[in-house]
Amino acid sequence: MGFNIAGLVINKNYEKDIKQLSDDLEWGIEIIEEVSFEIASSNWTPEDEFRLYFGEQGTMIFHSHDLVAEHDSSLSADTLNYAYSETAMAFQIDLFKKGQLVRSIFEHEGDRKMEEGEPLALEKENPTADELTFALIHELFGESFYEIDFAAKAFRCKKVNYTRPSNEVAEQQIIEDLEESPSPEVSMISEEDSPEVSVISEEGLKEKEFAPTTNAAPAEAQKKWWQFWK
Numbered sequence: 001m002g003f004n005i006a007g008l009v010i011n012k013n014y015e016k017d018i019k020q021l022s023d024d025l026e027w028g029i030e031i032i033e034e035v036s037f038e039i040a041s042s043n044w045t046p047e048d049e050f051r052l053y054f055g056e057q058g059t060m061i062f063h064s065h066d067l068v069a070e071h072d073s074s075l076s077a078d079t080l081n082y083a084y085s086e087t088a089m090a091f092q093i094d095l096f097k098k099g100q101l102v103r104s105i106f107e108h109e110g111d112r113k114m115e116e117g118e119p120l121a122l123e124k125e126n127p128t129a130d131e132l133t134f135a136l137i138h139e140l141f142g143e144s145f146y147e148i149d150f151a152a153k154a155f156r157c158k159k160v161n162y163t164r165p166s167n168e169v170a171e172q173q174i175i176e177d178l179e180e181s182p183s184p185e186v187s188m189i190s191e192e193d194s195p196e197v198s199v200i201s202e203e204g205l206k207e208k209e210f211a212p213t214t215n216a217a218p219a220e221a222q223k224k225w226w227q228f229w230k
Contacts (some may be wrong), residue, residue: 001087004043007050007062011140012077016054024074028160038156053154057142068092075099080136095136105129202220
Protein backbone atom coordinates (compact mmCIF):
# COMPACT_ATOMS: atom_id res chain seq x y z
CA MET A 1 0.00 0.00 0.00
CA GLY A 2 2.88 2.38 0.72
CA PHE A 3 2.99 5.72 2.48
CA ASN A 4 0.27 8.17 1.41
CA ILE A 5 -0.01 11.55 3.14
CA ALA A 6 -0.71 15.14 2.13
CA GLY A 7 -1.00 18.48 3.85
CA LEU A 8 0.81 21.60 5.04
CA VAL A 9 3.98 22.18 7.04
CA ILE A 10 4.49 25.71 8.41
CA ASN A 11 7.67 26.96 10.08
CA LYS A 12 5.67 28.61 12.88
CA ASN A 13 3.89 26.96 15.79
CA TYR A 14 1.52 29.85 16.63
CA GLU A 15 2.30 29.30 20.33
CA LYS A 16 0.21 26.13 19.85
CA ASP A 17 -2.85 28.40 19.64
CA ILE A 18 -5.47 27.18 17.16
CA LYS A 19 -7.07 30.64 16.99
CA GLN A 20 -3.81 32.17 15.70
CA LEU A 21 -3.52 29.42 13.09
CA SER A 22 -7.15 29.91 12.07
CA ASP A 23 -6.65 33.64 11.50
CA ASP A 24 -3.43 33.14 9.53
CA LEU A 25 -4.89 30.54 7.15
CA GLU A 26 -8.37 32.10 7.26
CA TRP A 27 -9.80 28.69 8.08
CA GLY A 28 -12.63 28.12 10.49
CA ILE A 29 -11.36 25.23 12.63
CA GLU A 30 -13.48 22.95 14.78
CA ILE A 31 -11.82 20.24 16.88
CA ILE A 32 -13.49 16.85 16.64
CA GLU A 33 -11.29 14.98 19.11
CA GLU A 34 -7.77 14.55 20.42
CA VAL A 35 -5.77 11.78 18.73
CA SER A 36 -2.18 10.53 18.66
CA PHE A 37 0.32 11.63 16.04
CA GLU A 38 0.29 8.04 14.77
CA ILE A 39 -3.39 8.39 13.88
CA ALA A 40 -2.97 11.96 12.63
CA SER A 41 -0.28 10.89 10.15
CA SER A 42 -1.99 7.71 8.97
CA ASN A 43 -2.67 7.07 5.27
CA TRP A 44 -5.42 8.75 3.28
CA THR A 45 -6.90 11.45 5.50
CA PRO A 46 -10.68 11.52 4.83
CA GLU A 47 -11.95 14.36 2.65
CA ASP A 48 -14.25 15.82 5.31
CA GLU A 49 -11.58 16.38 7.98
CA PHE A 50 -7.94 17.24 8.62
CA ARG A 51 -5.44 16.44 11.38
CA LEU A 52 -3.37 19.02 13.25
CA TYR A 53 -0.10 18.71 15.16
CA PHE A 54 1.91 21.50 16.80
CA GLY A 55 5.64 21.00 17.28
CA GLU A 56 8.07 23.16 19.20
CA GLN A 57 8.99 25.16 16.09
CA GLY A 58 6.36 24.39 13.48
CA THR A 59 2.86 23.24 12.60
CA MET A 60 1.86 20.16 10.64
CA ILE A 61 -1.54 19.63 8.98
CA PHE A 62 -2.64 16.43 7.25
CA HIS A 63 -5.52 16.65 4.78
CA SER A 64 -6.84 14.74 1.77
CA HIS A 65 -4.65 14.60 -1.32
CA ASP A 66 -6.99 16.52 -3.62
CA LEU A 67 -6.77 19.59 -1.35
CA VAL A 68 -3.16 20.16 -2.45
CA ALA A 69 -4.68 21.91 -5.47
CA GLU A 70 -6.08 24.62 -3.15
CA HIS A 71 -2.54 25.96 -2.55
CA ASP A 72 -3.28 27.02 1.02
CA SER A 73 -0.40 28.80 2.74
CA SER A 74 0.48 31.02 5.66
CA LEU A 75 0.79 34.75 4.99
CA SER A 76 3.22 35.21 7.88
CA ALA A 77 5.55 32.21 7.54
CA ASP A 78 6.97 29.69 5.06
CA THR A 79 4.68 26.84 4.02
CA LEU A 80 5.14 23.49 2.33
CA ASN A 81 1.97 22.35 0.56
CA TYR A 82 2.55 18.76 -0.50
CA ALA A 83 1.00 15.47 -1.55
CA TYR A 84 2.95 12.23 -1.28
CA SER A 85 1.72 8.88 -2.57
CA GLU A 86 3.89 5.79 -2.82
CA THR A 87 0.85 3.87 -4.04
CA ALA A 88 0.43 6.08 -7.12
CA MET A 89 4.13 7.06 -7.25
CA ALA A 90 2.93 10.68 -7.48
CA PHE A 91 4.53 13.54 -5.56
CA GLN A 92 3.59 17.22 -5.49
CA ILE A 93 5.57 19.99 -3.76
CA ASP A 94 4.64 23.68 -3.51
CA LEU A 95 6.86 25.88 -1.34
CA PHE A 96 5.58 29.31 -0.31
CA LYS A 97 7.45 32.18 1.32
CA LYS A 98 4.86 34.26 3.20
CA GLY A 99 2.16 33.40 0.70
CA GLN A 100 4.32 33.70 -2.44
CA LEU A 101 5.00 30.53 -4.44
CA VAL A 102 8.76 30.10 -4.94
CA ARG A 103 9.10 26.45 -6.01
CA SER A 104 6.68 23.89 -7.41
CA ILE A 105 7.39 20.32 -8.55
CA PHE A 106 5.17 17.47 -9.71
CA GLU A 107 6.54 13.99 -10.41
CA HIS A 108 4.72 10.84 -11.46
CA GLU A 109 6.27 7.40 -11.75
CA GLY A 110 9.77 8.85 -11.70
CA ASP A 111 9.18 11.48 -14.40
CA ARG A 112 9.13 15.20 -13.63
CA LYS A 113 5.93 16.43 -15.27
CA MET A 114 6.06 20.04 -14.10
CA GLU A 115 8.31 22.43 -12.20
CA GLU A 116 8.39 26.16 -11.52
CA GLY A 117 10.80 28.45 -9.69
CA GLU A 118 14.50 28.26 -8.96
CA PRO A 119 15.95 24.98 -7.61
CA LEU A 120 16.40 24.89 -3.83
CA ALA A 121 19.71 24.26 -2.10
CA LEU A 122 18.17 21.10 -0.60
CA GLU A 123 17.70 19.67 -4.09
CA LYS A 124 21.44 19.03 -4.46
CA GLU A 125 21.21 16.20 -1.94
CA ASN A 126 17.52 15.44 -2.52
CA PRO A 127 17.05 15.53 -6.31
CA THR A 128 13.70 13.73 -6.47
CA ALA A 129 10.37 15.02 -5.17
CA ASP A 130 9.84 12.14 -2.74
CA GLU A 131 13.22 12.75 -1.08
CA LEU A 132 12.76 16.52 -1.16
CA THR A 133 9.37 16.30 0.57
CA PHE A 134 10.80 14.92 3.80
CA ALA A 135 13.87 17.14 3.64
CA LEU A 136 11.59 20.20 3.48
CA ILE A 137 9.41 18.86 6.30
CA HIS A 138 12.53 18.54 8.45
CA GLU A 139 13.73 22.04 7.53
CA LEU A 140 10.42 23.83 8.10
CA PHE A 141 9.15 21.84 11.06
CA GLY A 142 12.52 21.82 12.82
CA GLU A 143 12.32 18.09 13.48
CA SER A 144 12.57 14.96 11.37
CA PHE A 145 9.20 13.43 10.55
CA TYR A 146 10.55 10.04 11.60
CA GLU A 147 11.64 11.28 15.03
CA ILE A 148 8.22 12.54 16.13
CA ASP A 149 6.75 10.52 18.99
CA PHE A 150 3.81 8.48 17.66
CA ALA A 151 2.07 8.98 21.01
CA ALA A 152 2.32 12.80 20.84
CA LYS A 153 -0.96 14.74 21.09
CA ALA A 154 -2.63 15.82 17.86
CA PHE A 155 -6.18 16.71 16.83
CA ARG A 156 -8.82 15.58 14.39
CA CYS A 157 -10.49 18.70 13.03
CA LYS A 158 -12.86 19.89 10.37
CA LYS A 159 -13.07 23.15 8.46
CA VAL A 160 -16.05 25.40 9.16
CA ASN A 161 -16.97 28.90 8.03
CA TYR A 162 -14.29 31.41 8.93
CA THR A 163 -15.24 34.72 10.55
CA ARG A 164 -12.77 37.57 10.41
CA PRO A 165 -11.84 39.35 13.64
CA SER A 166 -14.20 42.31 14.21
CA ASN A 167 -11.48 44.97 13.74
CA GLU A 168 -10.60 43.53 10.30
CA VAL A 169 -14.27 43.54 9.30
CA ALA A 170 -14.52 47.22 10.31
CA GLU A 171 -11.40 48.11 8.30
CA GLN A 172 -12.74 46.29 5.24
CA GLN A 173 -16.03 48.20 5.51
CA ILE A 174 -14.16 51.53 5.58
CA ILE A 175 -12.26 50.52 2.44
CA GLU A 176 -15.49 49.53 0.68
CA ASP A 177 -17.17 52.81 1.70
CA LEU A 178 -14.25 54.80 0.28
CA GLU A 179 -14.37 52.85 -2.98
CA GLU A 180 -18.11 53.51 -3.33
CA SER A 181 -17.91 57.25 -2.58
CA PRO A 182 -18.29 59.55 -5.65
CA SER A 183 -15.12 60.78 -7.30
CA PRO A 184 -14.33 64.52 -6.96
CA GLU A 185 -15.19 66.71 -9.95
CA VAL A 186 -12.32 67.30 -12.33
CA SER A 187 -12.15 70.62 -14.21
CA MET A 188 -11.72 70.20 -17.94
CA ILE A 189 -8.89 71.93 -19.82
CA SER A 190 -9.83 73.53 -23.11
CA GLU A 191 -7.81 72.91 -26.22
CA GLU A 192 -6.54 76.52 -26.05
CA ASP A 193 -5.23 76.03 -22.51
CA SER A 194 -3.78 72.59 -23.00
CA PRO A 195 0.01 72.34 -23.09
CA GLU A 196 1.77 71.16 -26.20
CA VAL A 197 2.46 67.46 -26.25
CA SER A 198 5.30 66.06 -28.30
CA VAL A 199 4.31 63.07 -30.36
CA ILE A 200 6.70 60.21 -31.01
CA SER A 201 6.46 58.88 -34.52
CA GLU A 202 5.87 55.22 -35.19
CA GLU A 203 9.37 55.02 -36.65
CA GLY A 204 10.81 56.18 -33.34
CA LEU A 205 9.26 53.38 -31.36
CA LYS A 206 11.30 50.27 -30.69
CA GLU A 207 9.44 47.02 -30.38
CA LYS A 208 10.33 44.80 -27.46
CA GLU A 209 9.80 41.07 -27.73
CA PHE A 210 8.79 39.20 -24.61
CA ALA A 211 8.69 35.45 -24.31
CA PRO A 212 5.10 34.36 -23.61
CA THR A 213 4.57 33.16 -20.07
CA THR A 214 2.11 30.50 -19.07
CA ASN A 215 1.35 28.49 -15.99
CA ALA A 216 -0.25 25.74 -18.00
CA ALA A 217 1.10 22.33 -17.05
CA PRO A 218 1.28 19.36 -19.41
CA ALA A 219 -2.05 17.61 -19.95
CA GLU A 220 -1.05 14.73 -17.69
CA ALA A 221 -0.18 17.09 -14.84
CA GLN A 222 -3.64 18.68 -15.13
CA LYS A 223 -5.47 15.51 -14.22
CA LYS A 224 -7.65 15.58 -11.14
CA TRP A 225 -5.52 14.80 -8.14
CA TRP A 226 -7.35 11.63 -7.19
CA GLN A 227 -6.63 10.19 -10.64
CA PHE A 228 -2.99 10.03 -9.54
CA TRP A 229 -3.37 9.39 -5.83
CA LYS A 230 -5.74 6.41 -5.90
